[in-house]
Amino acid sequence: MCHVERSQNTLQRCSLGHHRRSTCLFNLSMDLHDRFEQFGSLSDLDEAFEFYEAALELRPPGISYRYATLNNIANSLRDRF
Secondary structure (H helix, E strand, O other), rough: OOHHHHHHHHHHHHOOEEEEEEEHHHHHHHHHHHHHHHHOOHHHHHHHHHHHHHHHOOOOHHHHHHHHHHHHHHHHHHHOO
């Protein structure tokens, strides 16, 4: 099982409202982004961006992890364009 599949399985176990859902979304995003960098599939990058945005919604201003999510969104946009 690859990293993306593991992260997808973990996210499926994190229901809406679960205290670790933003982390699961973030990890899946990173795995998709890594796979994009390895294979160049834009669909992986687009999907990573969507999951980063979902993680960001669960990380309000003032939460330390929000900055990492914003940074990775910026990196995804850089890689996309």
